[in-house]
Amino acid sequence: MQIPIETYELDNGLLVVLSEDHTAPLVAVNLWYHVGSANERPGRTGFAHLFEHMLFQGSASVGANEHFELVQRAGGTLNGSTWLDRTNYYETVPSNQLELALWLEANRMGYLLPAMTQQKLDTQRDVVQNERRWSMDNQPYGSWWERLPALCFPPSHPFHHSLIGSMSDLDAASLEDIEQFFTTYYTPDNAVLSIAGDFDRDEAKRLVERHFGPIPRGKGKPPLPDMTLPLSLGGPLREVVPDDVVLPRLFLAFRSPVFGSEEYYAASVCGAILGLKKGSRLHRRLVRERQLAAEAQAFTYDLTKGSDLLVLDVTARPETSSEELERAVHEEVDRLRDDGVTAEEVARAVTLVETELIVALQSAGDRADKLSLFATYFGDASLVNVQGARYRAVTAERVNAFARARLGADNRASLLYVPRETVNASTSRELAEAGAR
Amino acid sequence: MTETAKRENVPAPRPSPTAPRTYRFPHFERMTLPNGLRLVVAPVSKLPLVSVTAVVDAGASTEGEGQNGVAALTAQLLLEGAAGLDGAALTERFERIGTSADAHADWDAATVSLTVLGERLPEALSLVRDLLRAPEFPEREVARLKDERLAELLQLRAEPRALADEHFSRAVYAPSARYAAPAGGDAASVRTLTGELVRRFYAQRYRPATTTLVFAGDVSVERAAGLVIELFDDWRGEPMSPNPRAVDASPPTRLARVVAKTDAPQSEVRVGHVGLPRRHPDYFDATVMNAVLGGLFSSRINLNLREAHGYTYGAFSAFEWRRGAGPFTIQTAVKSDVTGAAVREILHEIERMRSEEIGTDELTLATSYLDGVFPIRYETTAAIATALSNLVIHELPEHFYDEYRMRVRSVTTEGVLRAAQQHLHPDQLRIVVVGDPAVVARPLAEIHGAPVEVVTPEGAEVAA
Numbered sequence: 001m002q003i004p005i006e007t008y009e010l011d012n013g014l015l016v017v018l019s020e021d022h023t024a025p026l027v028a029v030n031l032w033y034h035v036g037s038a039n040e041r042p043g044r045t046g047f048a049h050l051f052e053h054m055l056f057q058g059s060a061s062v063g064a065n066e067h068f069e070l071v072q073r074a075g076g077t078l079n080g081s082t083w084l085d086r087t088n089y090y091e092t093v094p095s096n097q098l099e100l101a102l103w104l105e106a107n108r109m110g111y112l113l114p115a116m117t118q119q120k121l122d123t124q125r126d127v128v129q130n131e132r133r134w135s136m137d138n139q140p141y142g143s144w145w146e147r148l149p150a151l152c153f154p155p156s157h158p159f160h161h162s163l164i165g166s167m168s169d170l171d172a173a174s175l176e177d178i179e180q181f182f183t184t185y186y187t188p189d190n191a192v193l194s195i196a197g198d199f200d201r202d203e204a205k206r207l208v209e210r211h212f213g214p215i216p217r218g219k220g221k222p223p224l225p226d227m228t229l230p231l232s233l234g235g236p237l238r239e240v241v242p243d244d245v246v247l248p249r250l251f252l253a254f255r256s257p258v259f260g261s262e263e264y265y266a267a268s269v270c271g272a273i274l275g276l277k278k279g280s281r282l283h284r285r286l287v288r289e290r291q292l293a294a295e296a297q298a299f300t301y302d303l304t305k306g307s308d309l310l311v312l313d314v315t316a317r318p319e320t321s322s323e324e325l326e327r328a329v330h331e332e333v334d335r336l337r338d339d340g341v342t343a344e345e346v347a348r349a350v351t352l353v354e355t356e357l358i359v360a361l362q363s364a365g366d367r368a369d370k371l372s373l374f375a376t377y378f379g380d381a382s383l384v385n386v387q388g389a390r391y392r393a394v395t396a397e398r399v400n401a402f403a404r405a406r407l408g409a410d411n412r413a414s415l416l417y418v419p420r421e422t423v424n425a426s427t428s429r430e431l432a433e434a435g436a437r
Numbered sequence: 438m439t440e441t442a443k444r445e446n447v448p449a450p451r452p453s454p455t456a457p458r459t460y461r462f463p464h465f466e467r468m469t470l471p472n473g474l475r476l477v478v479a480p481v482s483k484l485p486l487v488s489v490t491a492v493v494d495a496g497a498s499t500e501g502e503g504q505n506g507v508a509a510l511t512a513q514l515l516l517e518g519a520a521g522l523d524g525a526a527l528t529e530r531f532e533r534i535g536t537s538a539d540a541h542a543d544w545d546a547a548t549v550s551l552t553v554l555g556e557r558l559p560e561a562l563s564l565v566r567d568l569l570r571a572p573e574f575p576e577r578e579v580a581r582l583k584d585e586r587l588a589e590l591l592q593l594r595a596e597p598r599a600l601a602d603e604h605f606s607r608a609v610y611a612p613s614a615r616y617a618a619p620a621g622g623d624a625a626s627v628r629t630l631t632g633e634l635v636r637r638f639y640a641q642r643y644r645p646a647t648t649t650l651v652f653a654g655d656v657s658v659e660r661a662a663g664l665v666i667e668l669f670d671d672w673r674g675e676p677m678s679p680n681p682r683a684v685d686a687s688p689p690t691r692l693a694r695v696v697a698k699t700d701a702p703q704s705e706v707r708v709g710h711v712g713l714p715r716r717h718p719d720y721f722d723a724t725v726m727n728a729v730l731g732g733l734f735s736s737r738i739n740l741n742l743r744e745a746h747g748y749t750y751g752a753f754s755a756f757e758w759r760r761g762a763g764p765f766t767i768q769t770a771v772k773s774d775v776t777g778a779a780v781r782e783i784l785h786e787i788e789r790m791r792s793e794e795i796g797t798d799e800l801t802l803a804t805s806y807l808d809g810v811f812p813i814r815y816e817t818t819a820a821i822a823t824a825l826s827n828l829v830i831h832e833l834p835e836h837f838y839d840e841y842r843m844r845v846r847s848v849t850t851e852g853v854l855r856a857a858q859q860h861l862h863p864d865q866l867r868i869v870v871v872g873d874p875a876v877v878a879r880p881l882a883e884i885h886g887a888p889v890e891v892v893t894p895e896g897a898e899v900a901a
Contacts, residue, residue, distance in 0.1 A: 001484070023483045024812050025458035061448050065744055069735045073802050074454065075809010094809050099452035111448050126747025126772075133703040134750050134770045140595045198458065211449055246591045279532040284525060291581060294588045318588050348532050355535035358484055359552055363816040 001358050002385045003367065006201070007375065012217045013189025016208055017371040017381040019196040021364065027197035029101040030090040030368035031109075032376040034192075035185035036083050037165075038158035038224060046128065046165010047173055049082040051181050053124040055089065056080070060111030064120065067104060074100055077365070084149075084159050084303065086376055092365045095198035099207050105193070106211035109186060116178050125170055132164045140245040141417050151239055151413045152253050152309055158224055159306065187218025194371040194381070197364035227306035231255060231406070237413040240322075242420040247294065248322035249315040251415040252329055254406055256310040259302040260378055265390050266398040267406070271298040271310050272349035273341050273399065274332070279348060281332055282314060292320045292328050304377045310406075322418045330412075337407045340400040350391050357387050460812040462838035463821055466658045473646030474669050477825050478661045479653040481818060487654035488552045488818035491565055492826045495547040495642035497620040498761060499679035505615070506622020507630055507638045510582060512542040514635060515549060517578035520567035524578055527564065534560050540568065544620050544759045546830050547642075552819055555655040559664060565650075566668040569643060579632040590624050594894050597698060597705040601768070601871045604696050605707035607896070608867040609764050611685040616761065644676040645669065649829045654818035684761035686711040686865075693868040693885040695878055696892055697899060704776040704872030705768075708783050710865045712765030715758040715831045722856035723756060725848040728803035730754050730790050730857075731767055735802060737786050742769055748779045760831065765860070773873055777880025780868060784884065787866075790857040794850040807845045874899075 006018045037048045058064045071078045076093035091101045136142035146162040153160040193212065195204055233255055257263035275282045275298025282296035296314045303309070312333070316325040361367050361384075374383040465479035497508045516538060517524035531537050536553040549568055553561045593599040603619060610617035618626065650669075652661045713723060724732075731738035731754025742752040752769035767787075771779040815821050828837060868884075870877055874891045881889045891899050 021483075024816065025460050026812050026816070061451060065735060065740060069802060072733055072735055072806040072810075075805055075811075075813075077810060077813055092813050094454075094457060094812070096455040096457045097809075100454065103449060103452050107448050123744065123747040127743055127750055130703065130748070130770070130772055131750040133772065138597055138701055138703040138705075138770070140592075244595055246595045247588065277528075277532060277537050279525075279528045279537075284528075287585075288525060288581070291584070294585055294592070315592075317584065318591055348529070351535040352532055352537070355486075355552070355554060358486060358554070359817075362484055362486070362818065 001361065001388060003361060005371065005382045005385070007381050010188065010209065010213055012213070012215055013187075014212050015192045015375050015379070017192065017194040017375050018201060018204060019194070019367060019371060020199065020201060021196065021367075022198045025095045025198050026092055026364055027095045027098045027101075027195060027199050028090065028092045028364035028368040029098070029105060030194045030196070030365070030372050031088065031105050032192045032372040033087045033186060034085070034190050034376050035087055035221070036085040037161065037163040038085050039185065039221070040161070043169060043172060044177060045161045045169040046163070047169070047177060047181065048087060049164060050124060050128050050170060050173055051178065052080050052082045052087050053128055054116065054121065054178060055108050055112065057120045057124065058115040059108040060114045061107050062104065062115070070100065070104065076101065082163065084163060084301070085305065088369065088372065090365060090369060092197075092363075098195070098199055098204065102207050102211045106215065109188065109191070109212070110215040112182055112186070113179060116175060118175060121173070121175060121178065125173065128164070129167060129170055132167070136164060140243060141249055143241065143243070144251055144415060144417070147239065147241065148251055148253060148309075148311070148413075148415050151237055151415055152233065152255065153229070153306070156225070157229065157306065158227065159303065184218070184221050188212060188215050189217045190221060192372045192375040194368040194375065196368035196371065224305075229255065229307045232408070232411040233413050234410060235412055236409050238416070239414070240416045240418060243417050245417055245419055247316050247318060248320070248325050248419070249313070249417045250322075250325055250329055252312040252314075252333070253413045253415070254310045254411050255307040256300065256406055257402070258306070258308050259300070259304045263398075263402060264308065265394050266402040267308070267310055268300055268353070269346060269349045269391065269394045270336075270341070270399045270402055271300055272353060273345045274298045274336065275312055276349060276352055281336065282312065282329070285332055286314065286328055290328065292317060292324060322416055326414060326416060333407050333412070337403045340403070341396050343396050346394060346396050346399060350394060353391050354388050462815065462824075463653065465825060468662055470645065470666065470670055472670065472672055473644075474665070474672065475649040475829070476662060476665050477649060477651045477829065478656065478658045479821055479825060480657055481653055481821060482655050485555045485655050486552055486818050487555050487558050487652060487656045488550065488822040489558075489562065489565065490548055490550040490651040490822045490826050491569055492649045492651060492829050493547040493569070493643055494647040494676070495638070496542050496545040498544050498615055498682055498759075499642060500615070500638070500682070501680050503626070504630070504634055504638070505618050505626035506586065507634050508542040508547060509621040510579070510586070510627075510630055511635045511638050512540045512547040512549075513582050514574050514578060515540045515568040515572045517582065518573040518575045520571040522567070523575070527568070530564055531561070536561055538565070538568070542620070544616075544763075546826070548826065550819070550822065558656060562664050562668060569648065570669075570672055572639065574632050574635050574639070576632050579635060583627055583630060586621060586627050587624055590627070597701065597703075597871045598770070600696055600894055601705035601707050601869060604694065604871070604892070604896070605709070605766065605867065605869045606764065608692055608694055608869050609687060609709065609711055611687050614685045615682040616684050616763070641677040642679070644674045645672045647676045651822050651825045651829070653821035653825065687867070689862070689865045691864060691866050691868070691885065693881050693889040694870070694892060695874050695881065695889055696869065696871040696894055697874050698871050698894070699873055699875070701773060701871070701873045703770050704773050704870050704877055705770050706776065706780060707766055707768050707869045708780065708866055709754075709764055709766040710862050710867055711762050712756040713860060714762045715760060716833075719856050719860065721844045721848050722852040723860055725800070725803050725807065725845065726790070726853045726856040726860070727754055727756055728807060729795050729799050729853065730786060733803065733806060737789070738767060738783060741782050741786060742771070742779055746775070746778075746782070748772065748775045752783075773876045776870060776872060776877040777884060780881065781884055784863065784866070787861050787863055791861055791863070794854045797850065800848070800850050800853065804845050804848055808842045811842050
């Protein structure tokens with residue numbers, strides 16, 4: 001699967017990626033800013049995400065609730081999201097509305113600050129604090145979002161702290177923070193603009209130049225602290241969390257090769273062998289055969305600096321104790337590391353991943369997002385066209401080499417959720433030990 | 438902050454759209470085999486992918502009395518043993534060709550669906566044939582999937598959103614109505630299910646005449662039809678007619694119920710009542726009315742609760758479209774101490790919707806959104822297959838998708854007012870809140886004008 005890709009740069013440093021597809025009269029506009037929670041300063045956890053909300057509150061030529069309204073009135077869909085190392089904003093619109101989408105994005109990249117008010121900030125702070133309650137505080141297991149990175153990255157590391165932020169840090173965010181963050185990070189030379197779908201190439205280039213060309217380059221952003229980490233967690237690490245849950249659930253994380261590296265693909269295939277779909281080892285062994293688990297899956301964070309994380313996520317059946325669950329998952333990891341994987345297992349995983357890669361290119365929005373991803377992280381959007389080949393190049397030997405190097409006891413971090421009422425003396429002790437670490 | 442903008446340039450003026458390009462929902466063709474099996478094929482050649490959905494008229498609403506959950510269990514068990522292969526072997530066959538089959542039953546249908554590379558379609562379809570025609574329902578897997586459903590139900594006890602949905606259904610429908618209980622059954626009904634009940638349900642409902650195979654993607658009508666004839670032409674068997682189950686609403690009075698979750702930082706709120714069946718003649722008026730009230734991000738309820746008050750991360754309303762009258766629900770999650778205020782705003786928005794015509798601007802926002810977003814909804818082969826499945830399930834007019842945008846654009850402010858007055862019932866609202874009774878019971882009682890019921894997550898009444 002190859003999709004057409006053209007990349008060029010404006011004088012102000014904005015990287016532009018174009019990918020034409022005329023099957024339907026719609027077009028996706030997608031902007032990645034190379035800033036995320038990792039760039040937050042101490043005492044301002046959650047700010048990158050709060051700032052993302054503020055970008056929907058209007059700009060010099062756009063009223064308070066107008067951004068959403070203009071796109072929806074045009075018949076488009078839109079949203080944005082914040083991650084550890086990037087923030088994205090995107091809309092898919094009927095192709096005759098391409099200029100509206102570009103104009104909206106350019107207006108907030110170039111002229112956001114005149115629209116910022118204390119009242120808007122206060123309201124979005126409330127909204128975000130409710131988002132935190134909804135996604136974490138009032139949700140079983142919800143705190144894993146901030147506990148797992150906190151367990152796997154040392155306190156000084158930019159990936160350690162909470163993405164959604166603490167209530168008190170959110171309370172502290174001010175309009176001065178908005179101005180500073182905007183001026184530092186929301187500049188054309190810190191962004192990638194991708195356009196995918198039904199557009200005319202020359203016309204799109206003209207519109208991009210017209211709307212984004214006049215926006216001046218930034219003054220550069222402060223470098224992140226050294227992200228380098230030892231290959232191993234130096235563990236095993238373990239944290240037991242009593243929570244309002246009925247079933248124990250284990251997140252078992254390993255530091256793993258960064259996204260984009262040759263060895264990332266072996267790690268990703270290893271994760272798929274362990275936890276992608278029902279034919280994976282964890283599902284077959286723990287859910288189907290031994291019936292110890294209700295669900296099992298694996299995923300990677302896809303981080304490009306410092307270290308990636310490979311995570312196994314397994315929920316117990318009601319009759320399985322947290323100790324049994326934990327033992328059973330470790331046994332599967334040990335077995336894979338000691339005995340290795342077969343070529344058939346690699347083939348199953350790679351074939352499934354390849355289909356998923358193609359399925360993910362069906363919609364213009366997903367396509368544009370992938371282009372922005374590769375352009376932002378590696379400066380090369382065309383890498384989207386070689387992902388299948390990189391997965392196909394993975395062999396059982398490479399997966400086994402990864403497993404030997406990275407799945408040992410010293411590189412395992414367990415985040416174990418247990419029902420609050422069954423916390424007995426022994427888990428309390430473990431908790432105290434985890435807390436003391 | 439200073440008034441000086443960061444940049445000194447002047448932004449370009451707001452652009453106007455260029456001429457729109459036309460769009461047609463993918464062309465599709467239908468066929469019926471002599472045994473009654475139907476076929477719908479939409480060739481779409483963009484990527485080398487095909488989505489297949491087998492739609493069987495074997496949803497939860499066709500279950501017999503006392504068998505709640507048998508439809509879902511039967512559908513899931515299709516994947517756990519068929520034509521001499523056990524569940525692990527079937528899984529492996531699918532995954533080796535880069536796909537996995539999803540089998541489940543909701544209210545109106547059981548579906549088996551997958552997306553696969555076009556070149557792998559024959560193998561995938563042959564496996565689908567095995568699942569549909571020769572499932573084995575091994576006792577061990579019956580027991581395991583029942584246990585997994587029971588584990589899931591236990592899990593939901595601790596999940597405020599799921600708990601709110603479940604208690605809301607119980608508040609909206611009479612206890613005898615099938616819609617009062619979850620589609621997958623509750624713990625009591627699931628425990629009574631047996632392999633024998635599953636086999637009997639399968640024998641009654643999974644037959645050629647109750648089955649439609651939908652294809653969307655990189656496949657021609659001829660190729661799809663050829664494969665289907667080869668694999669399904671000799672399938673025999675007549676379905677037995679289902680027992681129609683009641684969809685009775687609970688008594689048409691207001692109700693306010695708190696499901697106790699002590700110390701909850703947030704309240705999960707559900708407000709609504711019985712809605713409309715999918716084939717109601719007011720479908721388009723009701724859809725646009727709902728978009729203005731709470732269907733869009735820029736809807737009245739979301740702008741009020743989120744953008745004006747900051748009570749919530751989001752607030753939405755929806756008609757759940759089923760063959761029978763599904764629920765109409767307004768849902769949100771709000772900080773505990775503003776629960777009363779948020780419910781008051783919701784009631785106010787319902788009243789406002791019924792008492793005066795919406796503005797032309799609001800109407801065109803909703804209609805131009807629903808009109809414009811239509812092609813964006815059908816970008817993937819799976820989405821097209823789902824749309825065609827709905828055509829089958831609800832027996833919609835052949836040109837439903839061709840006419841959809843025109844019908845949306847024809848809705849008027851008068852039509853929206855009429856839909857609000859006829860299909861929103863303030864005097865019948867069921868208000869269900871999963872939250873801390875100590876914080877929310879009193880303000881809710883004030884709004885309700887009477888004491889509120891307080892129940893445990895299991896449904897037992899507790900003293901307020």
